[in-house]
Amino acid sequence: MITRRDFLKYTLKGAAGLAVPVAALEIAAPGKLFAGKYDPSGVRWVFLVDTLKCVGCGLCVKACKLENEIPYDANVTRTWVERYVLTKDGRVSADTPKGARDGFLTEKVELGQGKYRDIKKEEIEKAFFVPKLCNQCQNPPCVQVCPVGATYQTPDGVVLIDRKWCIGCGYCIMACPYGVRFFHPVYHVAEKCNFCYHRITKGMNTACVDACPFGARKIGNMKDPNDPVAKIIASERVGVLKEEYGTKPQVYYIGLSKEVR
Template identity: 60%
Template sequence: MMNWSRRHFLKNSAKALAAAAVPAAAYELLTPEILAAVRKGKGPRWAWVIDATKCVGCGMCVQACKRENEIPWETTASRTWVERYVVTTDGRVLIDSPNAARDGYTKNNPMGEQVPAEQIAKGFFVPKVCNHCENPPCVQVCPVGASHVTDEGVVLVDRSWCIGCGYCLQACPFGTRFFHPVHKTAEKCTFCYHRITKGMNPACVDACAFGVRKWGDIRDPNSEVSRIVRTERVTVLKEEYGTKPHAFYIGLDRIVR
């Protein structure tokens, strides 16, 4: 056995300490938070602003989305949809979204019920999309990492990797996900990632004749969405789940689901 003198001991201890300190220091330099902060300052962070007061429920956004993103026409599910809310004078709340509002609301028949115009206290439409949350539970629960977030905050699904377990469908509080009937993988609004990365608008934004849907970089102080979120009264859906949704709404009512 080696005979250890005090000098030996001190020398080796110092070496060990130094060796341990190097990787620890290197690790500290590269914490995910720091990396994220470095990244955060730079590129865009896409967000929606949806002015529900302007929506007329024509369903053009749903049609455009289905065509653009190849969601079969007859499928009731959709990456985006529009909900109709009708509150009667006696306080009843009627909500529906038949076929995800693909064909628009052309009849006064919420939930299949004829409501005379004089009995309607208020009525409005609310378009829905993926909220591209800052803290997306759908990505958290994906067991294989097929659901992921891009640097711009867009939540996407890798169709070639999704195993189709449906956990993300359960985890999303907004009901934005479904299984694609053809690809058999989790499907959701991609912010039309294939379009926005080429400098185009999402299909639904282009299809909306009323300027309901706006999108842009929330980090850019000069963008329209950033200005609206900073200066107007906006809200998000289901804030209580802590997902930090990035679809900011103007003109939501408390009955909105």
């Protein structure tokens, strides 16, 4: 009969023996699993928005929805355009009806629940449009809070989501100060703008950049000193959104105003 001492001995030996082949396995980080020839080193994707050029046509939103298969009529979107109207009485009104997918069809500012504010032209002090998208933060709070590591930062700085691993807890949605994340209506996992990663890694532009008729949106590589976008960010006066959260956002804005939220 086997003694307790022997039993423990054999158990330990067995476990140790099993550990040897297990050690040969490597747990691969999702960021490492790159397919194809694209080399992410030497690349840091950044985005430049020239708000002075934006007219709020919404073609970028439309293109994004089609390119990235976000159901067209669903009230969520990877990118959107905001309209800000400042009146002479100092009030700020802002809206983004359906994310400006169809542009801004009326001069009235949407107040939600079917209400609108009618603003007379002579009351307006200034008005402008601001396109929004994921900031692909250098210090992304969404990646920090994901309990399973389903959202991660690639070496070239883009934050991606693994649709096969996301549990749909919504913690990343809560953690994003920019409100860019949402649940995909079809896949039921977290979703957001990824700078059209499938396009930019093949040398193409993002869908929204290609769709913008006014050149208000540009994508570039911050690590390339000859990149025109990198040059503008380095040499001109640009701003970022919600710097106070310490997320180090990588979408830069020309003509940002203090009213922008």
